[in-house]
Amino acid sequence: xxxxxxxxxxxxxxxxxxxxxxxxxxxxxxxxxxxxxxxxxxxxxxxxxxxxxxxxxxxxxxxxxxxxxxxxxxxxxxxxxxxxxxxxxxxxxxxxxxxxxxxxxxxxxxxxxxxxxxxxxxxxxxxxxxxxxxxxxxxxxxxxxxxxxxxxxxxxxxxxxxxxxxxxxxxxxxxxxxxxxxxxxxxxxxxxxxxxxxxxxxxxxxxxxxxxxxxxxxxxxxxxxxxxxxxxxxxxxxxxxxxxxxxxxxxxxxxxxxxxxxxxxxxxxxxxxxxxxxxxxxxx
Amino acid sequence: xxxxxxxxxxxxxxxxxxxxxxxxxxxxxxxxxxxxxxxxxxxxxxxxxxxxxxxxxxxxxxxxxxxxxxxxxxxxxxxxxxxxxxxxxxxxxxxxxxxxxxxxxxxxxxxxxxxxxxxxxxxxxxxxxxxxxxxxxxxxxxxxxxxxxxxxxxxxxxxxxxxxxxxxxxxxxxxxxxxxxxxxxxxxxxxxxxxxxxxxxxxxxxxxxxxxxxxxxxxxxxxxxxxxxxxxxxxxxxxxxxxxxxxxxxxxxxxxxxxxxxxxxxxxxxxxxxxxxxxxxxxxxxxxxxxxxxxxxxxxxxxxxxxxxxxxxxxxxxxxxxxxxxxxxxxxxxxxxxxxxxxxxxxxxxxxxxxxxxxxxxxxxxxxxxxxxxxxxxxxxxxxxxxxxxxxxxxxxxxxxxxxxxxxxxxxxxxxxxxxxxxxxxxxxxxxxxxxxxxxxxxxxxxxxxxxxxxxxxxxxxxxxxxxxxxxxxxxxxxxxxxxxxxxxxxxxxxxxxxxxxxxxxxxxxxxxxxxxxxxxxxxxxxxxxxxxxxxxxxxxxxxxxxxxxxxx
Ligand SMILES: Cc1ncc(C[n+]2csc(CCOP(=O)(O)OP(=O)(O)O)c2C)c(N)n1
Ligand SMILES: [Mg+2]
Numbered sequence: 128x129x130x131x132x133x134x135x136x137x138x139x140x141x142x143x144x145x146x147x148x149x150x151x152x153x154x155x156x157x158x159x160x161x162x163x164x165x166x167x168x169x170x171x172x173x174x175x176x177x178x179x180x181x182x183x184x185x186x187x188x189x190x191x192x193x194x195x196x197x198x199x200x201x202x203x204x205x206x207x208x209x210x211x212x213x214x215x216x217x218x219x220x221x222x223x224x225x226x227x228x229x230x231x232x233x234x235x236x237x238x239x240x241x242x243x244x245x246x247x248x249x250x251x252x253x254x255x256x257x258x259x260x261x262x263x264x265x266x267x268x269x270x271x272x273x274x275x276x277x278x279x280x281x282x283x284x285x286x287x288x289x290x291x292x293x294x295x296x297x298x299x300x301x302x303x304x305x306x307x308x309x310x311x312x313x314x315x316x317x318x319x320x321x322x323x324x325x326x327x328x329x330x331x332x333x334x335x336x337x338x339x340x341x342x343x344x345x346x347x348x349x350x351x352x353x354x355x356x357x358x359x360x361x362x363x364x365x366x367x368x369x370x371x372x373x374x375x376x377x378x379x380x381x382x383x384x385x386x387x388x389x390x391x392x393x394x395x396x397x398x399x400x401x402x403x404x405x406x407x408x409x410x411x
Numbered sequence: 412x413x414x415x416x417x418x419x420x421x422x423x424x425x426x427x428x429x430x431x432x433x434x435x436x437x438x439x440x441x442x443x444x445x446x447x448x449x450x451x452x453x454x455x456x457x458x459x460x461x462x463x464x465x466x467x468x469x470x471x472x473x474x475x476x477x478x479x480x481x482x483x484x485x486x487x488x489x490x491x492x493x494x495x496x497x498x499x500x501x502x503x504x505x506x507x508x509x510x511x512x513x514x515x516x517x518x519x520x521x522x523x524x525x526x527x528x529x530x531x532x533x534x535x536x537x538x539x540x541x542x543x544x545x546x547x548x549x550x551x552x553x554x555x556x557x558x559x560x561x562x563x564x565x566x567x568x569x570x571x572x573x574x575x576x577x578x579x580x581x582x583x584x585x586x587x588x589x590x591x592x593x594x595x596x597x598x599x600x601x602x603x604x605x606x607x608x609x610x611x612x613x614x615x616x617x618x619x620x621x622x623x624x625x626x627x628x629x630x631x632x633x634x635x636x637x638x639x640x641x642x643x644x645x646x647x648x649x650x651x652x653x654x655x656x657x658x659x660x661x662x663x664x665x666x667x668x669x670x671x672x673x674x675x676x677x678x679x680x681x682x683x684x685x686x687x688x689x690x691x692x693x694x695x696x697x698x699x700x701x702x703x704x705x706x707x708x709x710x711x712x713x714x715x716x717x718x719x720x721x722x723x724x725x726x727x728x729x730x731x732x733x734x735x736x737x738x739x740x741x742x743x744x745x746x747x748x749x750x751x752x753x754x755x756x757x758x759x760x761x762x763x764x765x766x767x768x769x770x771x772x773x774x775x776x777x778x779x780x781x782x783x784x785x786x787x788x789x790x791x792x793x794x795x796x797x798x799x800x801x802x803x804x805x806x807x808x809x810x811x812x813x814x815x816x817x818x819x820x821x822x823x824x825x826x827x828x829x830x831x832x833x834x835x836x837x838x839x840x841x842x843x844x845x846x847x848x849x850x851x852x853x854x855x856x857x858x859x860x861x862x863x864x865x866x867x868x869x870x871x872x873x874x875x876x877x878x879x880x881x882x883x884x885x886x887x888x889x890x891x892x893x894x895x896x897x898x899x900x901x902x903x904x905x906x907x908x909x910x911x912x913x914x915x916x917x918x919x920x921x922x923x924x925x926x927x928x929x930x931x932x933x934x935x936x937x938x939x940x941x942x943x944x945x946x947x948x949x950x951x952x953x954x955x956x957x958x959x960x961x962x963x964x
Pocket of ligand 1: 223249
């Protein structure tokens, strides 16, 4: 399998310079490599939200479920209930998962659902032309906030730690190799893996210079230490001037949702009929 | 007592086990060979407040209660205050002598009975049951058998409490055995649970909401035995989307809720339509709008169920009229949802969900619909391949060498998003074609019941839980009762047959505007009048008889 075979015939409609390209090519290369290395391609399912990020569904030759805005994670939950051996990757946006579908993100982390959530965090509603999102910086000016946004952003790293995510990382589309390694580890993690991908929106929110000045690699030696993770999560509040750490922020092992609800064997028609007959006769 | 039948009211405070006492009385009557119906009335609270159940047994199949009763079992004075007026001449009252006073009745000193058995206060309902058994002239040995099966826990102690109260009571009347075989009693929720298991359910998902919470509890209780998983996600939105995820990966899922929760599911209902994903959605109707009356009934979501969602897409809407139809039609709904890859809405009202009915185990449905599967020789597999029926054969991931895509956007045959006008139109037509096949298949499934005087030229049109009460009054008043079970696609042909020879008809519905009456008008049938009820309570037999006579005069 070559990575290029994973790119579909659908016409690509992302803006030139869009950070989505980086994620697409990383996924294509990674999944092609992993296909020979224990993760057969047919076992991968992309669940896409609605936004520029979601178009990845069309641009890739992968099993997929193109869901509603904000609703990748509950769909992934159902897919995993039906077949836990599928590797489900949710491709979602900051509007998609931090606004419209925030509850699902928190609950997937709480349950340690064994999926990977990639948040294409361009910190803007790309598809609907640049309104602010929960992670837009304070004062962000868009069509809906011409005089500047007056809410402080949400810190998704803090949030995921509090919600009980067992793998939390942050990447940046301007640091491709690190991002590729991070996504690979997220996919290989058993349990809920979350990656906030700081992604360049070349049209509405080009923060390339801002990120390039501030990003640095976290030491991952203490990735199992929750207090260290809290400290790292608090370094940057998604608005102010501070260093922006990248890499695995927190990682630990815990029983998964799939462990708690294993797929039971099927009842035969005779067993089923026997059960019904018993239920009916118990009341006769 | 009305000829050949008996009605019992049991009442007390919430938390005193009125529902289970009512169910046990229903089982007793069922095993004496009566066809039963129980109406359970409770406010939305956990402790305190007045609860009561009316249990009616008759020789013919019934689905309603009378407002007048032959026996009142009162665990408190409030029960007598509210319901004394219902008592028939020669009616009998059994009451808790510690909390109520009713000199002509049979007072039972429940507290001392419980003390003698060191039993907790919740077993007071067993005492009232024991006293009822004696008052109703039912043999202890017979009752003991039914009680033993009915108590969920503490059977020995409950039985001893009941026995002591039996001894302290006195025979006042005699409820004779009918000589017919006994039938088990089930609520609609339980019957739907049974039907779902028979339909090959894999996963049931629900966010608790009356009146379908007991379906959630029933399935959860049996989940290990029947090897299903019962999941309670964070919201109805999560519930329905997870069910669609199950469908994509090949597992049969059903969800249960009421109007409020269904409102939250509506965006995903359209997704099921567009992406062609099967799911069964149980919408137990309660009185709305908004939070409404959480524990009371209505039939006000018919138009909502038929029209919910933006855009146009095929769906199935079924409204069962009793426990048997709950069991058989929910299984059919699941099969049809999978055959046509559509959402199926199952629309019981609260009386069906939480009311108890005699369930004849031999009533099953013959026709079965299997999903259309794609063979392994077809390559490349196209999830939305065009066919004459509009049904694209299914495959589920993982399939080596194939890509399986479902999409909420307009899409091509491979599931890739499109904005092309031609593809958009073709795919919309493909989805609508499924509706034609479904409509034809429904016509062959006896989707419209006719009862009462089937030759009468005056008709009563009803749906859902009004089936039973209308059928009974149809007999008394010589009316032809027409009850569509399948409501969408509307079974035009079967309905026309049912209406053949009807010169005038009247709608009976538990809503304010006559939603079924409005629906059939679309097909050219104009009702001559309506009897509507929208106070959260079901029609009582005597009241509906009077109302029908009035509108028909
Ligand atoms: C229920 C609903 N509300 C609103 C929209 C319109 N909408 C489409 S995409 C989007 C925002 C996308 O933002 P984000 O998730 O950050 O994705 P991006 O385009 O930035 O990748 C919105 C509001 C929708 N499709 N559905
Ligand atoms: Mg965005």
